[in-house]
Amino acid sequence: xxxxxxxxxxxxxxxxxxxxxxxxxxxxxxxxxxxxxxxxxxxxxxxxxxxxxxxxxxxxxxxxxxxxxxxxxxxxxxxxxxxxxxxxxxxxxxxxxxxxxxxxxxxxxxxxxxxxxxxxxxxxxxxxxxxxxxxxxxxxxxxxxxxxxxxxxxxxxxxxxxxxxxxxxxxxxxxxxxxxxxxxxxxxxxxxxxxxxxxxxxxxxxxxxxxxxxxxxxxxxxxxxxxxxxxxxxxxxxxxxxxxxxxxxxxxxxxxxxxxxxxxxxxxxxxxxxxxxxxxxxxxxxxxxxxxxxxxxxxxxxxxxxxxxxxxxxxxxxxxxxxxxxxxxxxxxxxxxxxxxxxxxxxxxxxxxxxxxxxxxxxxxxxxxxxxxxxxxxxxxxxxxxxxxxxxxxxxxxxxxxxxxxxxxxxxxxxxxxxxxxxxxxxxxxxxxxxxxxxxxxxxxxxxxxxxxxxxxxxxxxxxxxxxxxxxxxxxxxxxxxxxxxxxxxxxxxxxxxxxxxxxxxxxxxxxxxxxxxxxxxxxxxxxxxxxxxxxxxxxxxxxxxxxxxxxxxxxxxxxxxxxxxxxxxxxxxxxxxxxxxxxxxxxxxxxxxxxxxxxxxxxxxxxxxxxxxxxxxxxxxxxxxxxxxxxxxxxxxxxxxxxxxxxxxxxxxxxxxxxxxxxxxxxxxxxxxxxxxxxxxxxxxxxxxxxxxxxxxxxxxxxxxxxxxxxxxxxxxxxxxxxxxxxxxxxxxxxxxxxxxxxxxxxxx
Numbered sequence: 001x002x003x004x005x006x007x008x009x010x011x012x013x014x015x016x017x018x019x020x021x022x023x024x025x026x027x028x029x030x031x032x033x034x035x036x037x038x039x040x041x042x043x044x045x046x047x048x049x050x051x052x053x054x055x056x057x058x059x060x061x062x063x064x065x066x067x068x069x070x071x072x073x074x075x076x077x078x079x080x081x082x083x084x085x086x087x088x089x090x091x092x093x094x095x096x097x098x099x100x101x102x103x104x105x106x107x108x109x110x111x112x113x114x115x116x117x118x119x120x121x122x123x124x125x126x127x128x129x130x131x132x133x134x135x136x137x138x139x140x141x142x143x144x145x146x147x148x149x150x151x152x153x154x155x156x157x158x159x160x161x162x163x164x165x166x167x168x169x170x171x172x173x174x175x176x177x178x179x180x181x182x183x184x185x186x187x188x189x190x191x192x193x194x195x196x197x198x199x200x201x202x203x204x205x206x207x208x209x210x211x212x213x214x215x216x217x218x219x220x221x222x223x224x225x226x227x228x229x230x231x232x233x234x235x236x237x238x239x240x241x242x243x244x245x246x247x248x249x250x251x252x253x254x255x256x257x258x259x260x261x262x263x264x265x266x267x268x269x270x271x272x273x274x275x276x277x278x279x280x281x282x283x284x285x286x287x288x289x290x291x292x293x294x295x296x297x298x299x300x301x302x303x304x305x306x307x308x309x310x311x312x313x314x315x316x317x318x319x320x321x322x323x324x325x326x327x328x329x330x331x332x333x334x335x336x337x338x339x340x341x342x343x344x345x346x347x348x349x350x351x352x353x354x355x356x357x358x359x360x361x362x363x364x365x366x367x368x369x370x371x372x373x374x375x376x377x378x379x380x381x382x383x384x385x386x387x388x389x390x391x392x393x394x395x396x397x398x399x400x401x402x403x404x405x406x407x408x409x410x411x412x413x414x415x416x417x418x419x420x421x422x423x424x425x426x427x428x429x430x431x432x433x434x435x436x437x438x439x440x441x442x443x444x445x446x447x448x449x450x451x452x453x454x455x456x457x458x459x460x461x462x463x464x465x466x467x468x469x470x471x472x473x474x475x476x477x478x479x480x481x482x483x484x485x486x487x488x489x490x491x492x493x494x495x496x497x498x499x500x501x502x503x504x505x506x507x508x509x510x511x512x513x514x515x516x517x518x519x520x521x522x523x524x525x526x527x528x529x530x531x532x533x534x535x536x537x538x539x540x541x542x543x544x545x546x547x548x549x550x551x552x553x554x555x556x557x558x559x560x561x562x563x564x565x566x567x568x569x570x571x572x573x574x575x576x577x578x579x580x581x582x583x584x585x586x587x588x589x590x591x592x593x594x595x596x597x598x599x600x601x602x603x604x605x606x607x608x609x610x611x612x613x614x615x616x617x618x619x620x621x622x623x624x625x626x627x628x629x630x631x632x633x634x635x636x637x638x639x640x641x642x643x644x645x646x647x648x649x650x651x652x653x654x655x656x657x658x659x660x661x662x663x664x665x666x667x668x669x670x671x672x673x674x675x676x677x678x679x680x681x682x683x684x685x686x687x688x689x690x691x692x693x694x695x696x697x698x699x700x701x702x703x704x705x706x707x708x709x710x711x712x713x714x715x716x717x718x719x720x721x722x723x724x725x726x727x728x729x730x731x732x733x734x735x736x737x738x739x740x741x742x743x744x745x746x747x748x749x750x
Contacts, residue, residue, distance in 0.1 A: 029245035036090030039243035064088035071133040089245030094166035110460035113560035137448030141174040147208035148420040148455035152630040168467040175248035178234030181227035196260035205647035213256035225636035252317035253300035278660040291341035300345025315352040332376035339380030413450040419665035420455020426462040426509030500548035507537035523578040524666035527684035601685035617670030618727040624671030625721035671721035
């Protein structure tokens with residue numbers, strides 16, 4: 001049986017179709033069915049404990065078919081009441097298990113909790129159920145996720161994530177951990193000193209952008225213990241991914257070299273690119289080696305040989321040469337030469353290499369990446385040997401602007417999240433429609449779906465939906481789906497909870513105005529008189545969902561996932577209230593009302609924000625202290641612990657040394673609201689009052705200088721925040737609801 005994605009590819013001229021099928025042959029698990037079977041069974045035991053014996057999981061790659069090699073699973077009931085799950089890979093078997101748990105037992109697995117109340121006996125399947133994914137690949141991760149979310153993870157946390165990946169059907173994922181240890185070996189063998197390597201390196205929380213050549217020399221260096229631990233962790237990650245039949249994507253050489261390279265080889269042609277992320281050239285303006293230089297191939301070969309020697313390979317590699325950076329020339333020959341050199345550096349070591357590249361660059365600089373330039377870069381690699389991640393297809397799909405990437409295969413991706421922000425957000429109608437439109441696009445080269453969030457562990461519902469859509473051949477009924485989701489997530493049907501989710505799905509989770517970012521709430525951005533409060537949804541829908549969740553408390557309060565959602569809906573409502581406070585503050589200032597500013601300021605600083613901080617501090621998923629403590633826990637010495645904490649505090653606030661990407665990775669966390677956001681707002685309000693008292697204009701530049709000291713103080717103050725929940729979530733949420741809900745609804749209905 002040929003999947004829909006492959007049927008679409010048959011429409012492409014025959015030369016490409018043949019190359020494409022050979023590409024698919026490469027992308028198949030190297031480990032045996034027996035190894036994958038054991039891995040799938042172990043996952044089942046980790047997930048279900050004593051109830052794992054009710055399931056029989058096996059892997060049989062012949063289930064995928066000789067040609068299509070798409071993910072397939074079969075479910076059937078055995079005479080003794082057990083459920084038999086057969087998958088074409090370990091991932092397919094795990095996906096089949098979760099499909100049964102979700103569809104027949106009403107279970108749920110997510111970042112914020114699990115609901116695994118299985119009935120006894122298990123529901124019987126009336127007949128054999130066989131499901132085949134419409135595409136070969138189901139991708140996960142963004143290069144940035146390694147910094148915004150994964151950076152402080154140990155193996156215990158990674159094990160849970162890989163289980164979630166397998167249950168979700170993900171069979172292609174980045175595996176970037178530990179590469180800095182490999183690069184250090186290469187740099188030392190080239191002749192760089194350890195001091196030069198240290199000067200070039202960045203700290204752990206910023207590795208993602210060093211890997212893409214965007215920055216260097218900030219918040220480092222990396223201790224030897226870090227490289228050693230990450231190397232060991234990568235071995236564990238790869239072993240588990242491969243045992244389940246996943247295809248780990250390893251890094252490759254994109255062309256960037258340390259500044260010290262020019263000392264060693266002064267005659268080599270090295271181009272310095274422009275600055276990135278509002279950083280000056282002390283921390284950006286990367287050095288790109290000329291693609292025609294023999295050293296380009298030598299370094300690429302050295303790195304990949306060392307990498308494969310250490311980790312093995314599944315023949316697929318990631319490299320991004322011009323991520324958010326403008327090439328030095330728009331000449332098509334130049335662009336083709338660069339991509340050809342990157343690919344050649346892979347294939348001289350691995351003849352079966354396939355290049356996976358993020359398509360984000362085409363969206364960030366559309367005036368540069370015109371059709372001629374895009375085609376030149378993509379056609380520097382043989383058709384079918386490069387796969388493009390249409391990284392932001394849920395907002396701004398690039399495949400439709402590039403004639404399906406001019407023949408190169410692509411994966412339709414939901415980016416969803418920037419910086420790991422915690423605000424509720426989604427584009428549910430778009431993701432329920434987009435993949436199907438992409439498959440039907442003329443001469444489509446789509447080979448899969450993917451999720452590419454910059455940060456995770458928020459908005460579970462969007463990821464559950466997207467992962468399920470990846471198995472579907474037609475759009476879902478979103479109303480029915482979210483009603484079922486509410487029941488599965490909490491383990492029982494509650495009309496108020498269902499009503500809340502219906503309201504959220506039609507409002508905050510259904511953004512169709514992509515120019516409005518994920519979380520632009522004034523609460524988490526540096527105060528000014530020009531902050532945006534425009535929304536893509538009706539605030540009253542969120543407030544009423546808040547009300548409905550409160551009505552569900554008495555029946556659902558024992559559910560971990562419900563308590564998380566209660567915090568999240570309350571947090572979102574308080575975020576909206578903070579925006580209303582901000583509008584009132586601006587109005588009071590423009591009306592020269594000192595009393596109004598004082599009254600509003602007291603209410604915001606001494607009531608609303610502390611109330612929010614108390615709520616967030618009551619749930620383990622919303623703790624600044626946990627972020628900081630996990631960072632420190634990876635250190636071998638106190639000096640290292642302080643470096644890691646500096647990294648952790650910097651990333652979520654100033655980001656760079658001078659607030660270069662200020663608040664980009666904002667979080668609404670217990671401890672961060674009172675310790676960082678509230679002092680900024682208090683200073684802002686006192687500054688506005690001072691301006692009125694002295695009858696002088698408010699000068700943003702003057703305020704920026706003062707508030708920068710507040711922001712810097714948070715990074716260096718060493719205040720210890722609780723890393724365990726404090727307080728009763730249900731009681732705190734009720735207190736906030738009774739205090740603010742009626743006023744909020746009255747204001748929005750007036």
